[in-house]
Amino acid sequence: MKFGIVVFPGTWSDRDCYYSVHNICGQDAVYIWHKETDLAGCDCIILPGGFSYGDYLRTGAIARFSPVMEAVADFSKKGRPVIGICNGFQVLCEANLLPGVLRQNEHLQYRCQWTYLKTENSSTPFTNKCKKGQVLKIPISHYEGRYYASDDVIKGLEDGGLVAFRYGTPGGEITTAANPNGALNNIAGIVNKKGNVLGMMPHPERSCEDILGSIDGNIIWESIIASI
Amino acid sequence: MPASKEQLEEIALSRKEYNLIVSKLGREPTEVELGMFGSLWSEHCGYKHSKALLKRFPTSGKYVLIKPGEENAGVIDIGDGQVIGFKIESHNHPSYIEPYQGAATGVGGIVRDIFTMGLRPIALANSLRFGPMSDPHNRYLMGGVVGGIAGYGNCLGIADVCGEIYFDQCYSGNPLVNALCLGIGRREDLTRARASGAGNLVMLVGADTGRDGLHGASGLASRTFEEQRELRSAVQVGNPFMEKLLIEACLELTRTGWIVGLQDCGAAGLTSAAIEAADKGDSGLDIDVAKVPRREKGMTPYEVMLSESQERMVVIVKKGYEDRVRDLFDRWGLHSDIIGKVTDDGMATIRDGGKVVAHAPVKYLNNPPVYRFRPKRPAWLDDLQELNLKRINDIMPGDAGKILLRLLAAPNICSKRQVFRQYDHQVGNNSVVLPGDGDAAVLRIQETTKAYTLVTDGNGRYCYVNPLVGGVIAVAEAARNTACMGARPMAITNCLNFGNPERNDVMYQMHQCILGMSQACRKLKTPVVSGNVSLYNETRGVAIFPTPVVGMVGLIKDVKRHCTAGFKSEGDAVFLLGDPGDEQALGSSEYLELIHGVVRGTQTIDLRTEKNLHDLLIKAIDRGLLRSAHDCSDGGLAVTLAESCIIGGIGFKGDLPARGRLDSMLFGEAQSRAVVSVSPGTVRKLEEMAFKHRVPVTRLGTVGGGRFILRGLADLPVNDLVKAWSSGI
Secondary structure, X not given: OEEEEEEOOXXXXXXXXXXXXXHHOOOEEXXXXXXXXXOOOOOEEEEOOEOHHHXXXXXXXXXXXXXXXXXXXXXXHOOOOXXXXXXXXXXXXXXXXXXXXXXXXXXXXXEEEEEEEEEOOOOOOOOOOOOOXXXXXXXXEEOOOEEXXXXXXXXXXXXXXXXEEEEEOOOOOOXXXXXXXXXXXXXXXXXXXXXXXXXXXXXXXXXXXXXXXXXXHHHHHXXXXXXX | OOOOHHHHXXXXXXXXXXXXXXXXHOOOOOHHHHHHHHHHOOHHHXXXXXXXXXXXXXXXXXXXXXXXXXXXXXXXXXXXXXEEEEEEEEOHHHHHHOHHHHHHHHHHHHHHHHHOOOOEEEEEEEEEEEOOOOOHHHHHHHHHHHHHHHHHHHHHOOEEEEEEXXXXXXXXXXXXXXXEEEEEEEHHHOOOOOOOOOOOEEEEEEOOEOOOOOOHHHHHOOOOOOOOOOOHHHOOOOOHHHHHHHHHHHHHHHOOOOEEEEEEOOOOHHHHHHHHHHHHOOOEEEEEHHHOOEOOOOOOHHHHHHOOOOOEEEEEEOOOOHHHHHHHHHHOOOOEEEEEEEEOOOEEEEEEOOEEEEEEEHHHHOOOOOOOOOOOOOOHHHHHHOOOHHHOOOOOHHHHHHHHHHHHOOOOOOOOHHHHOOOOOOOOOOEEEOOOOOOOXXXXXXXXXXXXXXXXXXXXXXXXXXXXXXXXXXXXXXXHHHHHOOOEEEEEEEEEEOOOOOOHHHHHHHHHHHHHHHHHHHHOOOOEEEEEEEOOOEEOOEEOOOEEEEEEEEEEOOOOOOOOOOOOOOOXXXXXXXXXXXXXXXXXXXXXXXXXXXXXXXXXXXXXHHHHHHHHXXXXXXXXXXXXXXEOOXXXXXXXXXXXXXXXXXXXXXXXXOOOOHHHHHHOOOOOOEEEEEOHHHHHHHHHHHHHOOOOEEEEEEEOOOEEEEOOOEEEEHHHHHHHHHOOO
């Protein structure tokens, strides 16, 4: 299958995403410049991490107006898979492809560390290779990663089983201490109602090789590959 | 009309230097010329007080491709057509005045030095010094500096993989912020910072030029803070997003063949970028400042030439390729303007529209006078180096645990996790050993089996008490850290932070430190490939400790054969490699200062012994023999053992070699030592190997359980160690 990796000015995990889906998972991958309107026959679109437009104004707020985002929205409306990682998650929220916002971390500091994600829904195109409740070791790296939404949106996410991942302990317990940024309900990743758009703050592309400390990120790529 | 005293003071030139300029030119310099001379002859750009000494450093070796001074950074050849470029640089004074922007632009500047050469910047490191955290102003400075490094580096997507932070009163009025960047690339993609070929075009790319950073090189970096001056305008403001675009655009450009050179605008801005490139290319330049896009109205040619506005690059474009180059920058949303051309007359001609405002030979501008000194040994050093232990009571066996916990919580020893978790240390998918897990960072080299290590090191207290030995140890400890990861040290970069060089004592310190470092570099085969000198680090007559900082890169042949510092498994045997040392090892130690308030007594080191230890560590790790290896340094043997427990999350039980004073056994900082662990079945193999390498080996105990037990001295839960270690800053 073919992954399309969108590159905004200021994006930096484009190269890491390419490396993990192409060099590690052996799939085709292409970079898609933010000014493109054609998604080049891709089967899955990745909005990678970074600081699109320097995160000036508000994270993701300028990137959502890039020409490519219209094409991404159309792509998602057809039910095809879109995954936004970190800054990509922020862009998806700004583009109204996912509900809620990502606010500054509660402690007002950047955080780069390993996190343990409890899989809450293993029937999405992104998690179908996860066992029920499986814990994935995947790192975060962000300043604005605290998921936040109104009470009814949160209720809708919870009731609809749209929370994909929650920050937890290595054993899968959901605790306040395991929450690295103050996200509501320890939310690390969500899907839209159709289940074909995933936004997550942690970086699966950084945890695809033993030598780098974890291979759990591959489970997400393999799930996508299996769903196509 | 000769320049006034005030004019000369503003650009930090002496009357004698001014007269030299007049005699070279055969006339009084114009205002713009004087500004250009002032910057290029500043300590920061011209190295006039240090150049003669820097010649002492060994600069060649089997890995070295580009030596210091040849380009923006040194380059080593790591085989398979790949090269690594790296350099460390200071941004001390700007960080004191405006900590966030000072540190941020320090990162920005060193990153530009790397991608200017056609190398992709992939790792950052730093070395920081502050006054004690008990002073709120020092906390403010540290918060700002760490925030600035994080804010800038994280936005660029370059992994910040290692660093060190030390605290001492002497840095209160003058913190140190040294930033290192490392880049990797193919040998054929190396780009030179050179202007040549008459008729080729000079293009300025990136940010518009403003009044920020005027006199940064001459005014800020080349004098002390004696006078109360408003210097904030001499600090620049960074835009990491613009820098990220410049990285991508310039790396694309260096693969096209459309340019002859690339140079960043750093200290002294357009002046140094243009003049240095012209000098390297044996050319002249004709630049029209009216064509330089500005951020504000009414800027004079003087201000345009000396502005240190960030995120600007000078590109020497082959004639006829200018449209293609401009299109490339346009695609990245970057502004580019042709501001002049390369000439073959060897002159720097600066115009403002129709009027020539400077016309001076490039060779004069770029060749400041070099000062030589024969500093005398200050008498106070003799007393400082002596350590009379009769006046210092040894510790009681029952107090060992308590003192250990105090040392673990000392700001100079404790965990720096609070700091490094604010830096993205994993972006790039190369980070194999993360900060806090080993004595150095290990980064794999994609699409090969190789890896490299990176570490920064420097101990100002050792250098203050004995600048020669301190210089040796700065290099030796970096190499020991490197060897503890299983890497062969390849080369170093250094940042030489000292006080006012016009004072004999400071000059002596610098002289001795450089001699010591040179000795170590020769013996350990780690030539100096790049560096930076930061002088005048003093405020109101108080100089910092002489603080040379070493950044070292090592090579691991097989990334799987590396080692980390934490103990691994129940039952592993723990050894001390190296001589346990004697009472003099307490000299200049963290223990002596923290517990007894004493800073005195020299360390000693033998480089042959040191080298033997490194060879043993590298070989043993390459053979897969060692389960853990940790350099024995600040806080001595007890702290090293405790750290291996903390990092590994497992206990230890054993004895210390019984010899002499208890405190020196526990906390003495004898050099050339490491604590290692091996599985029980390979004990004899390690002993044989150590014997062959002439390294003393002492069995200390066994890994296991949840307690840290030194029989008869300390018995503590590992959790208590963790708590103390995590609470220091």
